[in-house]
Amino acid sequence: MSHVFPRHTKSAPPIAVKGEGVYLYDQQGKQYLDGSGGAAVSCLGHGDAEVIDAIKAQLDRLEFAHTAFFSCDAAESLSELLIQNAPGNLDRVYLVSGGSEAVEAALKLARQYFLEIDQPQRHRVIARLQSYHGNTLGALAAGGNTWRRKPFAPLMIDTSHISPCYAYRDKTDKESDFDYGQRVANELEAEINRLGAEQVMAFVAEPVVGATMGAVPAVKGYFTRIREICDQYGVLLILDEVMCGMGRTGSLFACEQESIVPDITTIAKGLGAGYQPIGAMLCSAEIYAAIENGTGFFQHGHTYLGHPVACAAAHAVVSAILDRKLIERVQKQGNRLMQALKDRFADHPHIGDIRGRGLFLGMEFVQDRETKAAFDPDLGINKAFKKAAFEAGLICYPAGGTIDGKQGDHVLLAPPFIIDDNHIDEILSKLDTAVKAVLK
Secondary structure (H helix, E strand, O other), rough: OOOOOOOOOOOOOOEEEEEEEEEEOOOOOOOOOOOHHHHOOOOEEEEEHHHHHHHHHHHHHOOOOOOOOOOOOOHEEEEEHEEEEOOOOOEEEEOOOOOOHHHHHHHHHHHHHHHHOOOOOOEEEEOOOOOOOOOHHHHHHHOOOOHHHHHHHHOOOOEEEEEEHHHHHHOOOOOOOOHHHHHHHHHHHHHHHHEEEHEEEEEEEEEEEOOOOEEEEEOOHHHHHHHHHHHHHEEEEEEEEEOOOOOOOOOOOOHHHHHHOEEEEEEEEHHHOOOOOOEEEEEEEHHHHHOOOOOOOOOOOOOOOOOHHHHHHHHHHHHHHHHHHHHHHHHHHHHHHHHHHHEEEEOOEEEEEEEEOOOEEEEOOOOOOOOOEEHHHOOOOOHHHHHHHHHEEEEEEEEEOOOOOOOEEEEEOOOOOOHHHHHHHHHHHHHHHHHHHHHO
């Protein structure tokens, strides 16, 4: 009998025993193509020798030193590498153990920044509906996904949510993509004014929405307008790249494709590629200077900040992404996978939209393509799809509540950056098996 507290108590998952390239193997020897990188984590695939060697080498030197007493070479080197390749004036890196921790740190830094510059009244956070920013209470409060929030609502800070940029469902026939993007971006200005501009400290958004909506990018011009509004009202822009960053969408930082720079950004999943738990918050030089020239102490912290082994692993991962030209590969293979999905499924009566960037792609399931009506949530389409794909030997990331937290189903694909054309064919074949089994 297992004493592990699992994600779901009503089912026992198979035991994973080996990972190799794009594949995972269970205790029975069954092979699974990791078509979602777990949760967009395993960007280098499994068993990467260079990353494993970097972890072993770091363990031989130093396994742990608490950041209340020491920094370490691994943290210094990783931070330098990230800032060398970060956009704009992002200048400092706060190293944590995962995405939720990174978002918590970002929210607390935003608050302390305004305390340091003598604007203590700024405390309100605005985010978007159908966003996901993590499972800790601050990150969960920022998130806009109804079913994730509901059980813990009494414990969370009050956060405002505006519409997502979701052109497939929300753009009217009379609007261009650009006009639609400007309309929903302007909801931020309206909400700032409703709350009182002097009260608002930050706007939080994913450049490409991941888990809750299935790889939904904003239309062109949307984030440019968001940046303008934040600048106009002195609101910090926090971009959550925990899932869509580190090369996943075809640039090291997803915001590069929006031609904007956030005040704070968060990264995690692809930073460690699954080899070690790690996340990071990056902030601008201006924000850091406010702390440095004020109290000098960021009132936040975790035991495993800047863990040497995690930092060594992440340095090896980011170096591999850059040195092996994997971002270019993401662009190339992402285009191929997108085209393959469209060739196979674009005319399917129950697949309404195929979307995404790079190797971060999604398909939205519908009851009716013409009306875009969703399946009845009680049918559990996303759960059935996950099961069918898994039985076929494909790990993917289906989810429900795509539209409003209750209605809608989608599947997210985020395979390792190393996939070749044969792997794409295998993904399509196994997806097709699941589609035929579930979307009848």
